[in-house]
Amino acid sequence: MTPDDLLNNVSRRTFLKISAIWTGGAWIVGIPGLSSQSYDVLTREEADIMDLLADCMVPPDDFAGGKEAGVTNFIDQQISRNGYLTEDRDLYKTCLPALNRTPLKEYKKHFLTLDRDARIEYLKKLERGFYDHSTAEEIWEPFIPSHFFAKMRDQCLMGFYGSPKHGGNNNYVSYRMIRF
Amino acid sequence: MEKKRVNAVVVGAGAGGGVAAKELSEAGLSVVLFERGGLVTHEDHGNDELTAQRSFPLACAFGPDNERYRRVYRDLQGNERVVLPNEWDYQNNAACVGSGTVCYGAMAWRFMEEDFKMKSTYGTVEGSTLEDWPISYEDLEPYYEKAEWEIGVAGDDSINPYAPWRRKPHPMPAFHHNREARILESAAKDLGYHPFSIPMLRNSVPYNGRRVCAHVRQCVGFACPVDAKNGTQNTVIPTAIETGNCELKIHCKVAELLTNDQGRLTGVSYFDENDQKQIQPADIIVLAASATETPRLMLNSTSKHFPNGIGNRYDWVGRNLQGHAYCGADGLFEHEVYTGEGPGASVAICDFNHHNEGYVGGAMLANEFIKLPYAYSSGYRPPGSARWGQEHKDFQKRYYRRNASIRGPVQEMPNYESRVQVSREVRDHWGIPVAKISGYKLDEDIQTAEFIADKAEKWLQAAGAVETWKSIPGKGVSGSQHQAGTCRMGDDPQTSVTNKYGQVHGVDNLFIADGSLHVTNGGFNPVLTIMALGYWVSDYIVKEWQHGNRF
Ligand SMILES: Cc1cc2nc3c(=O)[nH]c(=O)nc-3n(C[C@H](O)[C@H](O)[C@H](O)COP(=O)(O)OP(=O)(O)OC[C@H]3O[C@@H](n4cnc5c(N)ncnc54)[C@H](O)[C@@H]3O)c2cc1C
Numbered sequence: 001m002t003p004d005d006l007l008n009n010v011s012r013r014t015f016l017k018i019s020a021i022w023t024g025g026a027w028i029v030g031i032p033g034l035s036s037q038s039y040d041v042l043t044r045e046e047a048d049i050m051d052l053l054a055d056c057m058v059p060p061d062d063f064a065g066g067k068e069a070g071v072t073n074f075i076d077q078q079i080s081r082n083g084y085l086t087e088d089r090d091l092y093k094t095c096l097p098a099l100n101r102t103p104l105k106e107y108k109k110h111f112l113t114l115d116r117d118a119r120i121e122y123l124k125k126l127e128r129g130f131y132d133h134s135t136a137e138e139i140w141e142p143f144i145p146s147h148f149f150a151k152m153r154d155q156c157l158m159g160f161y162g163s164p165k166h167g168g169n170n171n172y173v174s175y176r177m178i179r180f
Numbered sequence: 181m182e183k184k185r186v187n188a189v190v191v192g193a194g195a196g197g198g199v200a201a202k203e204l205s206e207a208g209l210s211v212v213l214f215e216r217g218g219l220v221t222h223e224d225h226g227n228d229e230l231t232a233q234r235s236f237p238l239a240c241a242f243g244p245d246n247e248r249y250r251r252v253y254r255d256l257q258g259n260e261r262v263v264l265p266n267e268w269d270y271q272n273n274a275a276c277v278g279s280g281t282v283c284y285g286a287m288a289w290r291f292m293e294e295d296f297k298m299k300s301t302y303g304t305v306e307g308s309t310l311e312d313w314p315i316s317y318e319d320l321e322p323y324y325e326k327a328e329w330e331i332g333v334a335g336d337d338s339i340n341p342y343a344p345w346r347r348k349p350h351p352m353p354a355f356h357h358n359r360e361a362r363i364l365e366s367a368a369k370d371l372g373y374h375p376f377s378i379p380m381l382r383n384s385v386p387y388n389g390r391r392v393c394a395h396v397r398q399c400v401g402f403a404c405p406v407d408a409k410n411g412t413q414n415t416v417i418p419t420a421i422e423t424g425n426c427e428l429k430i431h432c433k434v435a436e437l438l439t440n441d442q443g444r445l446t447g448v449s450y451f452d453e454n455d456q457k458q459i460q461p462a463d464i465i466v467l468a469a470s471a472t473e474t475p476r477l478m479l480n481s482t483s484k485h486f487p488n489g490i491g492n493r494y495d496w497v498g499r500n501l502q503g504h505a506y507c508g509a510d511g512l513f514e515h516e517v518y519t520g521e522g523p524g525a526s527v528a529i530c531d532f533n534h535h536n537e538g539y540v541g542g543a544m545l546a547n548e549f550i551k552l553p554y555a556y557s558s559g560y561r562p563p564g565s566a567r568w569g570q571e572h573k574d575f576q577k578r579y580y581r582r583n584a585s586i587r588g589p590v591q592e593m594p595n596y597e598s599r600v601q602v603s604r605e606v607r608d609h610w611g612i613p614v615a616k617i618s619g620y621k622l623d624e625d626i627q628t629a630e631f632i633a634d635k636a637e638k639w640l641q642a643a644g645a646v647e648t649w650k651s652i653p654g655k656g657v658s659g660s661q662h663q664a665g666t667c668r669m670g671d672d673p674q675t676s677v678t679n680k681y682g683q684v685h686g687v688d689n690l691f692i693a694d695g696s697l698h699v700t701n702g703g704f705n706p707v708l709t710i711m712a713l714g715y716w717v718s719d720y721i722v723k724e725w726q727h728g729n730r731f
Contacts, residue, residue, distance in 0.1 A: 063573075084231075154237070158238070161554040179581055180580065
């Protein structure tokens with residue numbers, strides 16, 4: 001066994017420890033098909049929006065998507081009081097509900113209920129700044145939709161590809177996926 | 181409170197400061213070595229990419245922290261903003277015992293002879309303060325050797341026809357290549373280049389009582405889990421402490437250099453680990469706080485005799501900030517080139533460091549360190565690629581093991597406007613004005629970078645890459661991990677900050693021993709040169725001291 005293997009074993013053990021505490025404490029029973037973990041900062045609805053965004057950023061296929069990999073948990077932990085991204089808490093608290101409501105006018109639906117193609121189309125517009133100066137603007141204030149998108153996208157990738165010790169990348173799924 | 185007087189204070193336990201502390205204490209001087217950070221080991225952060233010192237999106241494991249540190253960055257449009265240590269524009273290196281040498285990639289380059297006489301080689305470059313060093317490669321050669329043997333370098337220069345001459349070989353044999361480097365090595369040979377194994381401050385055989393490199397993937401940006409990477413924290417600093425003459429004070433932040441009514445430097449003030457202000461009197465002071473923090477300290481030390489900051493009579497302190505104009509190319513392969521054998525960077529060429537027709541300077545080119553999963557997900561793909569969604573995920577799956585990159589640190593032409601100043605408005609946790617960074621690269625730097633990136637791309641194509649693209653640096657000022665040049669050495673006090681021994685003009689008991697001294701920054705990573713300068717400056721101090729000179 002090389003020292004590298006050894007280290008990976010240590011990290012795996014640490015991970016098992018963390019996930020045991022986690023499954024032991026934080027999961028509650030809920031509607032089948034919907035994740036029902038409770039979070040520190042995000043409300044149920046905000047977490048559902050975040051889950052859906054995480055799955056848009058990293059869609060599930062043969063390997064877990066963003067939601068199953070724990071990206072929402074990563075974001076929630078990082079914007080909580082002891083996280084590294086505490087200063088982004090207001091950003092998420094304001095922008096997640098705004099992101100959900102913005103498609104109402106154009107698509108007559110919340111983000112959460114858009115079908116897949118519309119969801120992606122909407123997010124691409126959001127990314128390109130299409131809503132930065134629209135009437136939807138006030139529900140985003142003081143934040144700018146495309147800026148939120150850029151940060152959220154980046155932080156989803158951190159949650160999916162970063163070390164599980166920060167709350168995402170469950171079971172090292174991304175490491176296994178790319179065969180790191 | 182005033183502490184007991186010592187012979188020498190060294191500010192900063194990084195590359196240059198670690199060496200200076202050891203040399204002075206071994207020669208019998210009493211030394212206090214100040215470090216604002218603490219001891220950081222592998223156990224403290226493990227393999228966590230998100231806080232490692234290379235891409236640090238969440239924090240910098242090797243310091244400084246986001247709570248107490250700030251800088252001001254002025255962009256090309258003249259907008260100023262406050263930046264935190266884990267933002268790129270902060271231009272961080274590190275802050276802990278050993279500084280960047282704990283977590284570096286450990287490339288151990290000697291600059292070439294031309295790198296010490298850039299002006300003689302290339303003439304005047306419009307808009308640049310290009311100058312020859314006041315010392316030559318020949319002057320520094322014995323000190324490079326000392327750094328290689330005392331700190332520990334594995335390499336073999338005999339296969340690099342462009343390597344500068346040397347008296348003694350490297351103390352450890354060169355590393356073998358991993359699969360990717362072998363592919364690139366043979367392509368380089370096909371192109372008529374002269375590839376060789378990068379000299380590394382890592383153990384290819386057991387050395388100095390420590391183990392051999394374990395080839396982990398998390399190397400650059402991390403401390404070594406088996407302590408096979410050689411920095412100042414596991415070599416010269418422990419030796420300094422063992423002499424019994426050197427006290428290492430960690431979590432102590434030097435605030436100001438103190439002068440008396442006659443204009444003589446008498447010591448430093450600092451904040452201890454409890455934020456209490458203390459005074460440490462000393463006969464001489466060696467600044468090794470990095471190319472950003474050394475000028476900041478000097479500019480913050482104003483007094484009757486030094487109204488513009490100490491050593492700053494002719495306004496050269498903080499000028500000529502240089503890093504490198506990093507450029508290169510990336511390529512995608514049909515077959516797997518990745519094996520997970522770290523650290524990744526392994527094969528280099530020096531065919532394009534100098535004498536590139538129509539260009540000033542150049543760079544060595546080397547393959548890139550292993551890209552960690554998050555870093556790979558946020559960059560390293562052809563322009564216009566998907567940044568999220570299924571296409572992005574598919575790219576990750578397909579290409580993580582099928583890509584290679586080549587990078588080169590293009591030597592920048594120094595300029596007077598790229599600089600470190602102190603902010604008038606923004607202060608750090610201790611109330612000290614923070615560093616303000618501003619400036620730009622010259623067009624010549626970008627042109628050379630385009631030329632070098634083109635060579636990198638051709639190299640990847642020759643190695644079988646099916647798709648390639650270049651990366652060219654922007655015009656913004658560079659500093660960061662390769663920061664240098666802000667207190668250049670020179671013979672003329674009107675156009676430099678120190679003499680050729682790192683002694684500040686007009687302040688006899690003040691020396692500098694870090695990257696600030698570089699007149700130019702070579703087409704190489706700078707640390708071995710900074711260590712060699714640490715030995716060079718210390719050697720002068722010790723010889724003079726032993727002759728009774730108290731400066
Ligand atoms: C991830 C990474 C990879 C790198 N890879 C390479 C490589 O492969 N090859 C290479 O050549 N170089 C590499 N480097 C760069 C190398 O580490 C630097 O060139 C070198 O450390 C600079 O030396 P220095 O003595 O000028 O400053 P530093 O080594 O930064 O030392 C300065 C020290 O002073 C301390 N300090 C600053 N202000 C104060 C104060 N007021 N009071 C007390 N202490 C203070 C700092 O905390 C720091 O520890 C890398 C750096 C990093 C971070």
